[in-house]
Amino acid sequence: MMEWTKLVRPGISDIEPYVPGLTDDELQKLYGLKRVIKLNANENALGPSPLAIEAIREELSTLHHYPDGGSELLRDAIAKFHGLSAEHVLVGNGSDDIIKLLSETFLESDDEVVVPSPTFSQYSFGAAIMRANVKQVPLHADFSFDVEALADAVTEKTKLIYLCSPNNPTGTILTQEEAEWLLKALPEHVVVVLDLAYNDYSQNDRRVVDSPALFADPRVVLLHTFSKLYGLAGLRVGYALAHPELLAFVNRVREPFNVNRVAQRAAAAALLDEDHRRASRALAAEGKRFYETQCAAVGLFAVPAEGNFILVRTGDGVATANELMKMGVMIRAGFSGLAEWVRISFGTTEENEICMNALIQSTQRQHA
Incomplete structure (x- = not known):
């Protein structure tokens, strides 16, 4: 018997691998369902940008060629969109790729990473790979950010x-004022990563947004993704905006060809699709109004939503999610510290109505 623990790098065996939930196909087969409504992954219910689909079709005949190793065409498109130079842009195989690259660039064993709790799990995963320690700072009771506690958690x-921001899974925002205060309070040796994956969905004027001041701060990395608003989750494209000197070091650990050529072309085309962007925001706003109104009407507390999803307290989140799966509706539960809650992605009008009816049935049975 091979003693793998003597061969693998120390700490690897302590990392819990990501375990995906059931797919819609698996759920359909398991319960004999004719239809499954997938509201568990914060995907865009409108689907991909039509301009992106057309770009994909045009690129299919060139799949025998390698992609542009530096994603120059896409970086130029992103830079133009944000009013920056391409040197401020790093493109990755989804935001997950960039989070891992940042970990590999900056972290060593026993370094520290500070995160709010609960939040997106990949931040801790990146730290675990490098054997860094994660310090979790609880959000306030209303799930707003405790910026003073975050600053106090920082050490040498x-x-x-x-x-x-909006935070996944709570849907709450970091305000511009809070971001500015935190940047002033933090020492120069701390790199601040603002993950704005859902920020384009928020209509809150107080939320932190891309700004010349943030672009100019050499400690700040702004993460964006094409998986949500642009509906390209299956292509895995994310990007970082940061100071060129910082990105020059991250590029040293980036693999060449980390974004495939179809994804690069589709993402560049999606940036030009203002109609799809507007329609996606409108659908999310409709979903927000629907769930907040319906939950209030039946006595379910929901956190005011700022992304394309909503956090709802049902009493037993896992039990609720399992009940809804049997009815053909996939939602998300099991977040650390959120045993009573479920996260529901916004779907089409019909999907939202079906989900809400199933949610009401489930909670009534739980409390009967």
Whole structure:
């Protein structure tokens, strides 16, 4: 018997691998369902940008060629969109890829990463790979950010701090005022990563947004993704906006060809699709109004939503999610510290109505 623990790098065996939930096909087969409504992954219910689909079709005949190793065409498109130079842009195989690259660039064993709790799990995963320690700072009771506690958690060993706004899974925002206060309070040796994956869905004027001041701060990394608003989750494209000197070091650990050529072309085309962007925001706003109104009407507490999903307290989140799966509706539960809650992605009008009816049935049975 091979003793693998003597061969693998120390700490690898302590990392819990990501275990995906049932797919819609598996759920359909398991319960004999004719239809499954998938509202568990914060995907865009409108689907991909039509301009992106057309770009994919045009690129299919060139799949025998390698992609552009530096994603130059896409970086130029992103830079133009944000009013920056291409040197401020790093493209990755989804935001997950960039989070891992940041970990590999900045972290060593026993360094520290500060994150709010609960939040997106990949921040801790990146730290675990490098054997860094994660300091979790609880959100306030209303799930708003406790910026003073985040600042107090920083030590001389802290290298990275991650802030997701709107936060996944709570849907709460970091305000511009809070971001500015935190940047002033933090020492120069801490890199601040603002993950804005869902920020384009929020209509809250107080939320932190891309700004010349943030672009100019050499400690700040702004993460964006094409998986949500642009509906390209299956292509895995994310990007970072940061100071060129910082990105020059991250590029040293980036693999060449990390974004495939179809994904690069589709993402560049999606940036030009203002109609799809507007329609996606409108659908999310409709979903927000629907769930907040319906939950209030039946006595279910929901956190005011700022992304394309909503956090609802049902009493037993896992039991609720399992009940809804049997009815053909996939939602998300099991987040650390959120045993009573479920996260529901916004779907089409019909999908939202079906989900809400199933949610009401489930909670009535639980409390009967």
